Amino acid sequence: FPVTIVGQAIFSINYGYFSGGDSGGGGTSAIARLDFSNELVIDPGARLPTVLMGGSTVQSSSFGYIGGGYKSGFRSSFIRTDFSTETISVPSSKLSSAKERTTSFSGGASVYRGSKTYGYFGGGILGTAYSSIITRLDFSNETVSDPGKNLPAALYAMAGFSNNFYGYFIGGYNQPAFPPYLVSTCTRIDFSNETINNPGKNLSLARSSAAGTSSNSYGYSFGGFANGNYLSTISRLDFSNETVSDPGKNLPSGRVRSAAMANNSYAYSAGGSIPPYTNLNIVTGK
Numbered sequence: 264f265p266v267t268i269v270g271q272a273i274f275s276i277n278y279g280y281f282s283g284g285d286s287g288g289g290g291t292s293a294i295a296r297l298d299f300s301n302e303l304v305i306d307p308g309a310r311l312p313t314v315l316m317g318g319s320t321v322q323s324s325s326f327g328y329i330g331g332g333y334k335s336g337f338r339s340s341f342i343r344t345d346f347s348t349e350t351i352s353v354p355s356s357k358l359s360s361a362k363e364r365t366t367s368f369s370g371g372a373s374v375y376r377g378s379k380t381y382g383y384f385g386g387g388i389l390g391t392a393y394s395s396i397i398t399r400l401d402f403s404n405e406t407v408s409d410p411g412k413n414l415p416a417a418l419y420a421m422a423g424f425s426n427n428f429y430g431y432f433i434g435g436y437n438q439p440a441f442p443p444y445l446v447s448t449c450t451r452i453d454f455s456n457e458t459i460n461n462p463g464k465n466l467s468l469a470r471s472s473a474a475g476t477s478s479n480s481y482g483y484s485f486g487g488f489a490n491g492n493y494l495s496t497i498s499r500l501d502f503s504n505e506t507v508s509d510p511g512k513n514l515p516s517g518r519v520r521s522a523a524m525a526n527n528s529y530a531y532s533a534g535g536s537i538p539p540y541t542n543l544n545i546v547t548g549k
C-alpha cells in the first residue's frame with residue numbers, strides 16, 4: 264500500500280478501493296486501488312474529502328458509498344465514488360444519525376450479476392451509545408430511510424456480508440448494560456420484505472471487529488477480537504444451509520478492523536491492526 268491503511272473498502276467489477284483509516288499518525292484520506300486482473304496496488308491520486316476512520320461501505324454497479332465514520336466527531340454524511348471516473352463527491356443524503364462502525368452490505372443482485380437495489384447500514388456507535396437501527400440507502404435516487412426493521416439488540420463492530428437474497432450481521436459488541444460483551448449471533452435480513460430473524464447458526468467463538476465479504480456460495484468473516492486475543496480465524500457461512508464453520512484456512516496473523524472485499528475468484532483482506540497496536544499495510548488474498 265502507498266500508506267498504512269485501516270479503513271474502508273468498496274469494489275467495482277475491475278477494481279477494489281481501500282480508503283481512509285488510521286495511518287499511525289491520526290488518520291488519512293488516502294485511497295489505494297487494487298487491480299483484480301493482476302493484483303497490483305497503486306495510488307490513483309484521488310483522495311477522500313476528509314480523513315476518515317470507522318466508515319462503512321456499500322456499492323451499486325456504478326457507485327461506491329462510505330457512510331458515517333469518525334474524525335473530529337461522529338459523521339452522518341456519505342462519500343461517493345464514481346467507478347467510471349474515480350471522482351469523489353459528497354451527496355446531500357445522510358444517515359439518520361451520526362455514528363461509526365456500522366455494518367453494511369448491498370441488497371439484491373450481486374454487482375457481478377446485475378444491479379443492486381439498496382445499501383443497508385446496521386448498528387454502530389455514537390460515543391458510548393450503541394444502535395440497533397438499520398438504515399437503507401436507495402441506489403436509484405440516493406434517498407435514505409429507516410424502514411423500522413431493526414437488529415434485535417444494539418450492536419456495533421459486527422462483520423457483514425450478503426448474497427442475492429439475504430444480508431447477515433455476525434458477532435460484534437452488545438450493549439444491554441455496561442460494560443458491553445461480545446456476541447456470536449448471526450442475524451439475517453430478508454431483502455424481499457426486510458424482516459429480521461436469527462437463524463440460530465452462529466459463530467463458534469464470540470468476536471468483534473472482524474471484516475466480512477462474500478462469494479457466490481459463502482460469506483466470510485476475517486479475523487477479529489475475542490477474549491483479549493487478535494484472531495487469525497477465517498469463518499465461513501454456507502449460503503445454501505446457513506451452517507457456520509471454521510475451515511482452518513486462516514490469515515497469516517491475527518488482526519482487527521481490517522477491510523475486506525471480493526471479486527468472482529478471490530476474497531481480499533487488507534490492512535488492520537495487530538498487537539501491540541501495530542497497523543498493517545498488507546493485502547491478503549484467499
